[in-house]
Amino acid sequence: MKKDQMTPGRRALLRGAAVFGLAVTAGCAGTERPAKPGPTASGGAAAGGPPAARALKPSAYRLQPMAGNGQQRAPRLRPRVRRKPILRMDGQDRAMVLTFDDGPDPRYTPGILHTLRRHDVRAMFFVCGEMAVDNKDLLREMADDGHVIGNHTWTHPLLPKMSRSAMREEIERTCQVVEDAVGEPPAWFRAPYGAWNRNAFQLGAELGMEPLAWTVDTLDWTEPGTRTIIRRVRAGAAPGVVVLSHDAGGDRSQSVDALRTYLPELLDSGYRITVPSAHGI
Template sequence: MLSDHQITSRRLLLVAAGMSLLGTAAGCRAPWSSEEVAAEAGVDETALPVMPAGSGGAPGAAAAASAPAAPSAVASPSAAASASPPATAAPGVVPVRKALTEAETKPVYELDAARKVVALTIDDGPDPRHTPTVLALLQQYGIRATFFLIGENATEHPALVREISDHGHHIANHTWTHPDLRSLSASKVRDELVRTSDLLHTTTGRQPTWFRAPGGDWSTESLKVAADLGMRNMAWSVDPRDWSRPGTSAIIDTVLKDVRPGSIVLNHDGGGDRSQTLAALKAYLPVLVDSGYFFTAPPN
C-alpha cells in the first residue's frame, strides 16, 4: 500500500515526464518544467522515484512496474493540491506577469509528439450542473486538466472556481462573455480579457497564464492583450465538436480516432446541456489511460 507521500511523488514524476511542452512544434521553449511542478507541490524532486531503465521516459511503463493495477495508474491530483497557496489573492496585490517572447505569443495547437502525452482542456464553465461530474471523473483517473473559464460564469460560481483550483487543475482565461473577438473594438477586447484575469486572480490567488479565444478566433488585439497580461494562447488539435451535441458515440469516435501523442483535446462543461460530453468522457478517458497515454497541464 503506497503512502500519501509516495502517491503524490509518483504522480508528480508522471506529470514531470510529460512536460514535453506546449509549443515545441512552433519552436517555443518549454512553458513549464519539472522543477516548477515539484516546487509548486512542495516535493523535493531529488526524492522522486527513478524511472525504470529502458522505459523510454514513458510513465505508462513506470506505472505498470511499480503502481497498483489501475485504470488509474496515476494518483489523484487532490494530494498535490494540498500545497496550493491561499484560495484568494490579498487585497491590493498586483499580479506578476511574465514577459513573453514573440514566439510565445503565437497560439499553440499541439504538444511535443515525441511523448505519449495529451492535454485535456475543458471550456465554457464553470457550470454547477456538469463541472462537479467532470472533476470527479478527472480525480478518478488521476488526470490534471486545463479549464478555460468564462468570467460571467466564474463570478456567479466562485466556490466552484476555487474547487477546480483546489483539485490541482489549471485555470485559464476564456473571456468575460464569450464573444467573437474579431468583431470587437480594441478597448472591448481588453476589457474582456482583463476583467476575467483579474477575477480569476482574486478568486484563486493565481494569475492566469493561458488564454483561449472563443471558437479559436483570435484577433490581433487579443494576441496583444494576452501578451500584455503574460498569457500564452492555447488552441487544440482534437475537436469532437461536443458543444453541438452530435451524440455521445460521435464524440467518443472522434477523440479516439484523432488523438495521438501531443494532442490537445477540446471538450466543454458549460454553455448548455453537456450530458453527451460527460458520457463520452466516462467512456474514452479509461481507454486513453489503458492505452498508455498520460495527461499534462501547466502548473497553476
C-alpha cells in the same frame, strides 16, 4: 491514473516558470461552437500508472500568492507576443492535454471534475468570467485538484469584431475573477471560437498569458451523442494533441458521459494526460 504520493513537483505545476513540452505549429485546427444561442456563457505533469479511484486531499493544489504578510507577489514574466496560438505539445512520452471551455457550470463541471479526480488526472479549464463569478467554489475545486485554469473572456464574444478597449475589458475582468477565487491570475488564454487577431495576442501577452488553441475538436457543442464524442477522441488521440471539449454553454451531459469512457481508455492505451506549467515559453 495513480500516484502513491503527490510530489512537490506536481504541486508546483500551476506556478512553474516554463511550459513543459509545448511547441508552436502553424494555424488553428478545428472549429469551436458558433455563437451561443441562449443566455449561458458559451463556454504538473499528469500522474502515470493504472487508473484508480482516490480522493485528493483538500487544498492539495491550492494556489497561493508568492509572497505573504501583505507583500506584493513577485511579478510574472511577460510572454512574447505570438502570431499564432500554440496548438500541441511536442509529442514526447505519448502525452495529451484535455481542455474544457465555457464553464464552470454547476450542472456539468462537477461531473467532469469527479471523473478526472477518480483517475488522478489533470486538465485545463478555460473559463468565462460571467460563469466563473457565480461559481468561484468550482474554480477553487479546480485549483485544489491541480487543474490549470485559463481565460476564455467574460461573455465569449467574437474578438476580431471588438475594439481593443472592449477586448481588454473582456479579458481583464476574467483574469480578476480567477485571481480573486484562487490567488493567481490565469497564465493561459483561449480566444472564443478560435478567432484570434493581433490585439488578442498582444493583450493576452500584456496580461501574462500564453495563447492555446487545440488539435482535436470533439464538436461536443453540437450534442452529437456520447458515442460520437468518444469516437472522435479515439480517432484523434496521438502524442502531443490538445483535445477541445466543453463543460458549459448548453447541455453538456454527453461530454460528461463521454469522458467517463474515453479517459480510462486513453490511460490504458499508454497515454499520459498532462497539463503545461503555469507560465512562460
